[in-house]
Amino acid sequence: MSTAIAEPAAPEPQSNYLTNGYSLWSWLTTTDHKRIAILYGVTITAFFFIGGAAATLMRLELVSPTPILMSAGTYNKLFTAHGVIMVWFFLIPSIPATLGNFLIPLMVGAKDVALPRVNLLSWYVFALGGCFVIVTLIAGGIDTGWTFYTPYSTRFSQTQVIYGLVGVFVTGFSSIMTGLNFIVTVHRLRAPGLTWFRLPLFVWAIYATSIILVLATPVLAMTLLLLAMQRVFGLGIFDATLGGDPVLFQHMFWFYSHPAVYIMVLPAMGVASEVITCFARKPVFGYRTMAYAIAAIAAFGFMVWGHHMFVAGQSLYASLVFSFLSYIVAIPSAIKVFNWTATLYKGSITFEAPMLYALGFVGLFLIGGLTGLYLASLGMDVDLSRTYFVVAHFHYIMVGGSVMAYFAGLHFWWPKITGKLYSESGSRLAAIVIFVGFNLTFFPQFILGIEGMPRRYFEYSPHFQFLNILSSAGASILAAGYVLPLIYLTWSALHGARAPDNPWGAKGLEWQTRSPPPVENFDAPPSIPERPYDYDPEAAEEARR
């Protein structure tokens, strides 16, 4: 954090949102969006490490083609727990509910979100859903996979499917409340003069995400409800023996779950846009195109769910349409990658930890996106679907993409959120370790898929072992990489040096207030810049001399 030293020292401690009450009660009854963001942050961090532990155990088991640590049943429960926890209890709330909650009011120059009490309620609902999942784990877990495909989940699984369903069902309402809150906040609480095209792309991304949350999550709720009614009461919607159709479940499930991928990725794109422009000291390339691309992804993302069913007995013509639309949705994603790259051109680039994470995000998202082109192509998908190629593809998007971006955002706004600085070398090292560990874990899985290893295989053919060992070795590096931030960020929160208000010289409204911000967010009304990302690389060079 070389720039930090040059800045004037931060003023003496003043009252801020963190000093506004120290008791547990003051935290559990807060309606301050900044504190709720931290409640979310702590909760999802716990779930991240539970889900990560499940993944670690799976990778340990997969070192050998035959059982070494556990039974097939345990393995199946582990990948289900990993999927359910990582998707619904980490990735979906990750950027929106933590960084989004903290930043959206600051970025639009508001005192809080539009519905502060609903905001707190959404965290309680989230925590309640999380409790059901913990109870599910204690009661023995679920073995359906996070996709809950019928009729396995309704008539054949002997595990605690209903508890898990209730957990996911309940958590959905927290998503809806959070989404609704952000939509109203962005519409109603923007500071005077802050027009739509002056908003940071992060706000655009969270806004688009919120629309998806509000429109798609109810479909998930309906689907899970029908599933539960079939399992408990024998309702026949998805039951072929009663005239229902198990593939209908897949359609309904993916009608939510494919847009859910964009719930995880759009906020990541928002973070990357903030961080890359800041550390390149240059306005983002093609701001309007970037904003329209976000909207296009959110809209087209609703029309591609059928690409999960190319081999499931879906009609030829449905498959053709879904394949075509899947290519169309790739266009705005491609634009974003090109524009981030172009943003670096003629910049004045520095490489602090947030930038390293953001650059890692672009590279990994690029590979994740390009391998999506294989799966969107009908003939290719018939070979590759449900193999490890798919596993690698979506981990490049969700871990390489979303988690890297979450870390980029966490490191970028950490000084603002906590008012503390963290270890510069430790954070850069962690970014590199995570990048290397990630690629070593998941790149071999592309090859495993091409060679024909199906996903969710507990035992496998011995000639897949070498690549599986590589992948597991990578996973151990990745796990170590994820523990590093836990250590130095915790240390920073407790003993870190005081952060200045704007350690990166960044341009968003959130950097105009103190670090950490006061309860009311701004001591004086923030000044609204005429255009967002008003960085100047030449001035940045001058300032350095």
Next chain:
Amino acid sequence: MMQATEAILALPAAATPYADKVDGLFWALTGVCGFVTIGITLTIAYFCFRYRRGTPVNRKLPDLASGKRRSRRIETVWILVPLAFFFIFFGWGARLYYIYDDPPRNALAIYVTAKQWMWKVEHSNGRREINELHVPVDRPIKLVMTSQDVIHDFYVPAFREKRDVLPGRYTVLWFEPTLRGVYPLRCDEYCGTAHSLMTGTVYVMSEGDYGRWLASGSEEPTLARLGFDRFRELGCSGCHGPSSTLHAPSLAGLYGRMVPLADGTFVRFDEAYIRDKILQPAKQIPAGYANDMPSFQGRVSQQDILELTAFLRSLANTSPDVPQGNHLP
């Protein structure tokens, strides 16, 4: 080291012409995507190096208006160029899917029933096998598949093909192996505890070997012969038989043809339609007939339907007046 290289690069053999075509698409995709990945990564690396803070390079940005014009032009290029490639990959993949989705009429039908956790295979002469599939080389094979419990998926990497196997429904997977050999078969839809053990072997053998293998099994009546017995036992022949006085269609010669329906549409008389008519006869009434067939839901097993279908299949090339069953061995 040699072993390690082999462990990484041992792609499955391509045993059908279709698999070769899929590999063509695969390499095209890999070529383009590899080029783009390397190109963008190098561009980012170059920009990061050249424009790192402190390097004496020109950083002057164009003024707002001309910058906008220029970025519009550049963006148009990088929307249209990827779009062109996407159209190619979409069309290429769609062409393969047309082949995959359209089994040739003359394909040899083999029946597959999946259950937790095994593959049961029945050949037309009644020869059965479990977790193994013997097929002749150079001949189109059509697997007619259904599941007794959950969803499974029949995946043969060497054929670059898979298809879900669903309960209550028939799905078809076809291939024409041209390379004799032994290939792994894997279940590729998660189906419960022993999912990863639901594997098997496909043997592609010469026509002669296949004939000998087919004949070598224990003497069992053919599926069609069993189906003929079911046809009488279940009372189907009472209405559909040649001597029936009831107004029900003769089923001889119908298999594989398009049947006109009362609502003016057409449906192919195939496995799926036969199954539907047995279980839900009120659906898709043929033109000129009344809705008076009873449902056999609950009275027929999966196996019965399989046998009845095989019997009706065997009638494909008979004329409606041929006494039914007489053509069977």
